[in-house]
Amino acid sequence: MDFGDAEKAxxxxxxxxxxxxxxxxxxxDFASGAALAEAGFPAIGTTSLGVAAAAGKADAAGGTRAETVALARTLxxxxxxxxxxxxxxxxxxxxDVAELAAELASFGIAGVNLEDGRADGTLAPAGDQAAVIAAVKEAAPRLFLNARTDTFWLGTPDLDETLRRARAYAEAGADGIFVPGIAGDAGIRAVLDAVDLPLNVLYLPGKSEYPRLxxxxxxRVSTGSLLFRTALGATVAAALGVTGEGGAPSVPSYGDVQRHVSDR
Known part of the structure; x- marks a missing residue:
């Protein structure tokens, strides 16, 4: 069934x-999104690593605005x-971020992920990030703004800082909180108790069992770059298999993919 933009939101x-x-x-890319939709998934996200690497660029470096917008328009x-x-x-x-969000909303995009991690491995000041969130919600109120905090993804996991930022982002108007890297029961419960917003976690093989979550x-459980990296591994294995040399596919790490791009 096809839905209109407002219905999708x-x-x-x-x-x-x-x-x-x-x-x-x-x-x-569009083909992966279309295949996932045809497989029955009720919504589709994008992976910044996949979008960047497919364009020959590094992830999280802020250099793929054009590619992200172009993909969004097709998806x-x-x-x-x-x-x-x-x-x-x-x-x-x-x-600037609010203008981008409004442009995406004009295409019929239902939501965005907006992260506070920066390319140098630091976190944006919580107050500055809250101001960006507020500006986005004012410019595109229909968008589901999933506020990602990288307090577990970058450096040493910090639950207290996670909770402080989750509350600040909720007060700024975020519609959901995303904490990639968080996996323990106590930490997840603490975030759920801290804010009355949907909690998104990243699927981590061996650490994030779906029934437990x-x-x-x-x-919400996101796959992040896992599908893209799995596809890369399967591609190499299939190519090697032409001569009978291929073995079981090996899934490259996030760092492996970043290295592929930065070494060239």
Whole structure:
């Protein structure tokens, strides 16, 4: 069934309040997004690593605004809601990020991921990030703004700082909180108790069992770059298999993919 833009936006919000967590697979081009939608996933996200690497660029460096917008425009044709990873917004100025969000919303995009991690491995000041969130919500109120904090993804995990930022982002108008890297029961429960917003976690093989996350009350589980990296591994294995030399596919790490791009 095809939905209009407003219907997609409303459906995407409702998917965060179902009987079980929304599994959000992350696409890197139109073909992967279309295949995932055809497979029955009710919504599709994008992976910034996949988008950047496919363009020969490094992830999280703020250099893929054009590629992200171009992909969003095509993915908006899918019959399901789409949310777009815009890294840190490709600018430090709230007005610029708000303008980008409004442009994506005009295509029919249902949501965005906006992260506070920066390319140098630091976190944006929480107050500055909250100002960006507020500007985005004012410019594109219908967008589901998933506020990502990298307090577990960068450096040493810091639950206290995670909770402080989650509260600040919620007060600024965020629609959801994303804490990639968090996996323990206690930490997840603490975030759920801290803010009355849907919690998104990153699927980590061997650490983020879906039934356990569902029991804890997690609302959304993203695959991040996993699908893209798995596809790369399968591609190499298939090519090697032509001569009978291929073995079981090996999934490259995030660092492996970044190295492929930066070494050339």
């Amino acid at each position: 409303g459906l995407f919000r409702r998917l965060h309040h179902g009987d079980r967590p929304l599994v959000l697979p992350n696409a890197w 908006a044709r899918l019959p399901v809601p789409v949310t777009v990873d815009i890294e840190g917004g490709f600018s430090d100025h709230p007005g 569902a029991r804890l009350g997690v609302h």
